[in-house]
Amino acid sequence: MKTQSRITILLAATMLAGFAGAANAGSLKIESWRNDDADIWKTKIIPAFNKKYPDIKIEFTSTPPKEYNATLNARLQGGTAGDLITCRPFDASLELFNKGQLISVNDVKGLDAFSDVAKSAWTTDDGKTTFCVPMASxxxxxxxxxxxxxxxxxxxxxxxxxxxxxxxxxxxxxxxxxxxxxxxxxxxxxxxxxxxxxxxxxxxxxxxxxxxxxxxxxxxxxxxxxxxxxxxxxxxxxxxxxxxxxxxxxxxxxxxxxxxxxxxxxxxxxxxxxxxxxxxxxxxxxxxxxxxxxxxxHTDIGMGINAASKNKDEAKTFLAWTTTDEFAQIFANEIPGFYPLSNAKVTLKDDLAQTFVSWRSECxxxxxxxxxxxxxxxxxxxxxxxxxxxxxxxxxxxxxxxxxxxxxxxxxxxxxxx
Structure with missing residues (x-):
């Protein structure tokens, strides 16, 4: 009887653990320094993504810009960093890739929406591997x-x-x-x-x-x-x-x-x-x-995948969505002053944001x-x-x-x- 009870308890515990794992499956956490627009991510960008992918839950967390690099490095080393890493351009993020903390995103669908110039801030010196999907300048x-x-x-x-x-x-x-x-x-x-x-x-x-x-x-x-x-x-x-x-x-x-x-x-x-x-x-x-x-x-912001993430497929799904015209349109207008790096055709509603971007044709x-x-x-x-x-x-x-x-x-x- 005692043996039967132990088996029943073990089976129940195993099932509960399975349910807990299933509950966490598909959950993503974004690490970012963009504390100024955290609310826009939470109320505009993530809900738009969830209309297409309701089963992938996303949490956006931000660290003040000055503290971001040190805090992110500590979290990556301690195994507590999120699944999606907002990437600074060039060397800071390249170092994370070289240390094995970011993975290649060469296989992310939609990466061909970006020119080589746009990708250069998050591509290895030999041009072979892109480790963050470009987002904005x-x-x-x-x-x-x-x-x-x-x-x-x-x-x-x-x-x-x-x-x-x-x-x-x-x-x-x-x-x-x-x-x-x-x-x-x-x-x-x-x-x-x-x-x-x-x-x-x-x-x-x-x-x-x-x-x-x-x-x-x-x-x-x-x-x-x-x-x-x-x-x-x-x-x-x-x-x-x-x-x-x-x-x-x-x-x-x-x-x-x-x-x-x-x-x-x-x-x-x-x-x-x-x-x-x-x-x-x-x-x-x-x-x-x-x-x-x-x-x-300045190529300012991209996003990559934490090599230690347990939800890499879901992370790639999110990154693929960030290459679309839909994301570019939302991002450019909800966060005016950040200009998409993809080839998406975007109409800017903010006249001040339009003034800045107009300089590209003058200078x-x-x-x-x-x-x-x-x-x-x-x-x-x-x-x-x-x-x-x-x-x-x-x-x-x-x-x-x-x-x-x-x-x-x-x-x-x-x-x-x-």
Whole structure:
């Protein structure tokens, strides 16, 4: 009798375990740094997917951008990371693939919707393996408060002389902060500062590729000149800019207390939700003597599959859906300022988002010069540029010394291929 009871209990436990496993089958967790649009994923994107695939349950989790890389690495190493990994472009995600933490997505249906250029941010150096499905790029520029410009009789500056003249006029008026950015978090100083205006100095892809080839260096005049221009921003950034974190910069502009915001198009959705004034945008102003314009149209976000996921088939189903026109249309309009990298035909409803993307037909596009290859070693060039750009604006280092430190750091580990 006792033996019979034990067998019955064991069978029951086995069945319960099976039911529990079945209940978890098909559940996916997404890891992302996009905390600003978490609600859109939960209320728009995932429900649209579930209309077609109701049995695949998805949880979206976000980590603040500055903490994402370290947090994700800890979760991957600890075995607690989600099934789908939101991928930063180039080296950070390539390293995850090389460590065996991301798998190939070459067999994901719909990957042919992306050009080789679009896939390059998430493809191995030999071009054979794509490890994240591309999703979107972001474009750099400047947003501005149209009400302030109208009040002061300002027009969109096309040159740096016009840009600084506008800042002088806004500062003299004294009613709002002329240039809204802080250096507390450092990354904005490089991302919305150095990498925003820099392509006009180093001629976009020409200069970026020359750094990789070793035929140009950060100590060359065009790179020093970017730091010199950044140093000129400080008098316009408000008394507390050194202690001002990114969310405070967003709030300052949203509340109408700042005139010009060095921007990435990713901020459009935030300002649409919070600001009650008309917002315009202008391209990075041209330096003196420069006639061709360049924009940072940066391959920003992709998505891959955690090698440790127990639901890889479901993950591939979701990634295949992200290659469709349906996803591109939802993503581009629900998260304005993120521009699909697929060949989908998308109609943008937001005029500010349309302004940013219109620059593609006016200027030559490039990506941030620290992202491909040049941040693989120690010290990390991307992190160096964060710190050095912030220090230049803060006045704690000269532009010349900043350029030298950036190149010295690179020289410690990077030897261009001959």
């Amino acid at each position: 972001v474009i750099h520029g400047f947003m501005y408060n149209k009400d302030v410009f109208k009040k002061l009789g300002l027009s969109e500056p096309k040159t740096e002389d016009e840009f600084f003249a506008a800042l002088d006029k806004i500062k003299a008026d004294g009613s709002v902060t002329p240039l809204d950015m802080g250096t507390n978090d450092q990354w904005e100083a490089a991302t919305m500062g150095f990498q925003n205006i820099g392509p006009n100095y180093w001629n976009g892809e020409e200069g970026r590729k020359a750094l990789i080839a070793g035929t140009q260096k950060f100590t060359d005049p065009q790179y020093v000149a970017v730091f010199k221009t950044l140093a000129r921003w400080a008098p316009y950034m408000g008394a507390g800019y050194k202690a001002q974190p990114y969310p405070d910069s967003q709030n300052l502009f949203s509340l109408g207390k700042a005139a010009i915001y060095p921007a990435g198009s990713w901020d459009i959705a935030t300002f649409r939700a919070q600001a009650n004034f008309d917002i315009g945008a202008f391209k990075p102003p041209l330096p003196k003597g420069q006639s061709t314009c360049y924009i940072s149209d 030559k596009s490039t990506i941030r010069n620290s992202y491909q290859i040049l941040s693989r070693g120690t010290p990390n060039l991307e992190n160096d540029l964060w710190n050095l750009s912030a220090q230049v604006i803060n006045g704690t280092i000269t532009p010349e010394d900043a350029a030298k430190k950036a190149q010295d750091g690179l020289d410690k580990w990077y030897k261009p291929a001959k």
